[in-house]
Amino acid sequence: MHQNRFWNLLAKHLSGEASAGESMELESLIKKHPELSFAAQHVTDLWKLKAGHDVSEAEKAFKLHMDALEVKHTDSAEEIDGQVEESKKPVKRKTRLLLSYTLLLFIIISGGLFLWVKETKPSDTIAPQVAEVSTRPGSRTKVVLPDSSIVWLNAGSKLKYDHSFGQTNRNTTLTGEAFFDVKKASIPFIIYANGIRIKVLGTAFNVKSYPNEKTTETSLIRGRVEITIDKRPGELFILKPNEKLIVANDLMRAKPDDRKKLPIVVLSEVTHSSDNLVLETLWVENKLIFHDESFEEVARKMERWYGVKINITDDRLAQLHVGGGPFENETIEQALKALQIAFDFNFTFKDNNINITR
Numbered sequence: 001m002h003q004n005r006f007w008n009l010l011a012k013h014l015s016g017e018a019s020a021g022e023s024m025e026l027e028s029l030i031k032k033h034p035e036l037s038f039a040a041q042h043v044t045d046l047w048k049l050k051a052g053h054d055v056s057e058a059e060k061a062f063k064l065h066m067d068a069l070e071v072k073h074t075d076s077a078e079e080i081d082g083q084v085e086e087s088k089k090p091v092k093r094k095t096r097l098l099l100s101y102t103l104l105l106f107i108i109i110s111g112g113l114f115l116w117v118k119e120t121k122p123s124d125t126i127a128p129q130v131a132e133v134s135t136r137p138g139s140r141t142k143v144v145l146p147d148s149s150i151v152w153l154n155a156g157s158k159l160k161y162d163h164s165f166g167q168t169n170r171n172t173t174l175t176g177e178a179f180f181d182v183k184k185a186s187i188p189f190i191i192y193a194n195g196i197r198i199k200v201l202g203t204a205f206n207v208k209s210y211p212n213e214k215t216t217e218t219s220l221i222r223g224r225v226e227i228t229i230d231k232r233p234g235e236l237f238i239l240k241p242n243e244k245l246i247v248a249n250d251l252m253r254a255k256p257d258d259r260k261k262l263p264i265v266v267l268s269e270v271t272h273s274s275d276n277l278v279l280e281t282l283w284v285e286n287k288l289i290f291h292d293e294s295f296e297e298v299a300r301k302m303e304r305w306y307g308v309k310i311n312i313t314d315d316r317l318a319q320l321h322v323g324g325g326p327f328e329n330e331t332i333e334q335a336l337k338a339l340q341i342a343f344d345f346n347f348t349f350k351d352n353n354i355n356i357t358r
Contacts, residue, residue, distance in 0.1 A: 138307025289325035
């Protein structure tokens with residue numbers, strides 16, 4: 001099974017025991033199964049944080065879960081400069097590799113890795129297979145799709161595509177936020193997100209479509225996109241670079257009579273900073289920024305970014321428009337203290353719960 005082989009190769013790679021051929025095999029596996037790229041990046045980041053820690057807990061976890069992981073390894077000679085060099089200390093090498101598997105398992109368990117790949121079981125009839133890549137709150141990841149298109153997933157997001165992707169279709173379903181750099185091809189690249197359909201051939205753009213937010217936004221950076229809306233049949237919206245289409249989710253769900261009273265679609269320009277950076281895509285560079293957003297919207301964004309829960313006790317404070325950032329390496333407490341300088345509020349922090357008051 002490719003997932004068992006993936007964990008085997010990743011453990012060797014992180015421990016420095018992988019041969020050149022095994023490193024190439026790992027890279028090939030990730031490209032062939034892009035849903036594994038999140039796991040590789042997430043575990044590698046955690047590895048750097050935990051590699052120097054005491055691994056006694058990991059050793060216990062390894063003994064309890066080794067059978068479930070079904071990881072098998074063999075010691076093999078490595079070829080260097082055309083010559084085979086056998087390890088002079090095979091026992092130590094084997095121990096180091098075993099410890100790497102142990103620590104890798106401990107990282108997966110303690111780090112709360114979220115990776116879910118759904119595959120249908122073989123049957124007499126061909127059933128669709130669906131790949132799903134998810135990011136948990138507090139994390140972001142980069143995915144290379146089978147057609148070589150690149151997708152950056154923001155925190156708390158999910159991307160789905162089926163087994164025919166890149167062959168007969170390039171259809172995806174997005175929940176949350178993602179930046180797409182689509183490789184040009186004759187097959188249209190289509191994204192379904194919260195009642196809208198985005199069609200492109202080759203371009204770069206950002207889609208924000210969290211189900212608990214008031215709007216769904218598509219921001220075009222390069223190329224051209226065509227957008228249709230389920231509740232506006234017959235209408236086609238075409239974006240040019242630096243344009244943004246905003247669809248009001250609440251009004252999408254409203255009754256027909258109510259929708260006639262208010263616009264549900266707004267075409268505007270993307271927001272640039274003083275140094276000409278596009279604010280809508282700064283998150284791809286691991287930068288968090290707020291621009292004329294309500295405190296309630298800022299709180300939801302910070303919840304996803306830092307993996308916390310925020311409660312604003314004052315309704316007037318929740319509607320106060322806030323701006324600030326960019327925050328890159330700051331903790332949640334540091335970010336809130338920076339906002340306190342310009343805006344009058346107090347906050348208390350306990351575990352992962354934050355209360356904001358006047």
